[in-house]
Amino acid sequence: TITNEGTLTIVDTSSGKTGTIAAAGQYTGALLNEIGATATLNGGMFTDCGDVDGGDWYIVVNLGNMKINTGVIIKNTCPEKTSDTALINGCDQQLFPGDDINGYAPAADAVMTINGGTFTSGLFVVKNGDWYAKMTINGGAFSAMNSHVNGCTLSNANNCPMTVTGGTFTAVGDTPVVKCKDKSAYAGTDITKGTGLTITGGMFTQKGAG
Numbered sequence: 001t002i003t004n005e006g007t008l009t010i011v012d013t014s015s016g017k018t019g020t021i022a023a024a025g026q027y028t029g030a031l032l033n034e035i036g037a038t039a040t041l042n043g044g045m046f047t048d049c050g051d052v053d054g055g056d057w058y059i060v061v062n063l064g065n066m067k068i069n070t071g072v073i074i075k076n077t078c079p080e081k082t083s084d085t086a087l088i089n090g091c092d093q094q095l096f097p098g099d100d101i102n103g104y105a106p107a108a109d110a111v112m113t114i115n116g117g118t119f120t121s122g123l124f125v126v127k128n129g130d131w132y133a134k135m136t137i138n139g140g141a142f143s144a145m146n147s148h149v150n151g152c153t154l155s156n157a158n159n160c161p162m163t164v165t166g167g168t169f170t171a172v173g174d175t176p177v178v179k180c181k182d183k184s185a186y187a188g189t190d191i192t193k194g195t196g197l198t199i200t201g202g203m204f205t206q207k208g209a210g
Helices: none
Strands: 003-005 007-010 020-022 031-033 036-042 044-047 058-062 065-068 072-075 085-089 109-112 117-120 124-128 133-137 141-142 152-157 163-164 168-171 178-181 197-199 203-207
Touching: 003 007, 007 152, 020 124, 031 036, 044 058, 044 141, 058 072, 072 085, 085 109, 085 133, 117 124, 124 141, 141 152, 141 178, 152 168, 178 197
Parallel strands: 003 031, 007 036, 020 044, 031 058, 036 065, 044 072, 058 085, 065 109, 072 117, 085 124, 109 133, 117 141, 124 152, 133 163, 141 168, 152 178, 163 197, 168 203
Antiparallel strands: none
């Protein structure tokens, strides 16, 4: 498990590109990028603690500024069985029971740019928000492998700014591919006061039970 409070660049220099960062245990992630920190991921696999049902937490959490490039893999050990989420950008309601933000007010939104990579999880794959979050997806392959109507491949919450220009997004069974949900008013520092989800490119496929 890595907690970054400064500037971090991760590159997989192994000959077989098998470098892996795993969560240390349940309720921990593989990478936490703190408020004010900057992380650039250029390679490597990020995964959970190895339990069949995941680690009951996110694999990668960004509260600062993060860029993810081609060559990165973020994947649960058994995505067909887990209810976990591969990746979250911004402050999540799980940190604040009752969907109450409790005075959390960072100076800037968590900002994430995904240019490529492979992202595979169970019920949720990528989540932007609940609060103080701004995300751009320009490419990558995103797959939700556990069938449940409450899950989704791409989730945007509370009108946090999110722009998708490319990538492939798939879900199986009863899982929708895209979901926008408003559980509270917009909270963030975006000058537009929350523009929600904008999609200008990408391929979105619901594979069904078969």
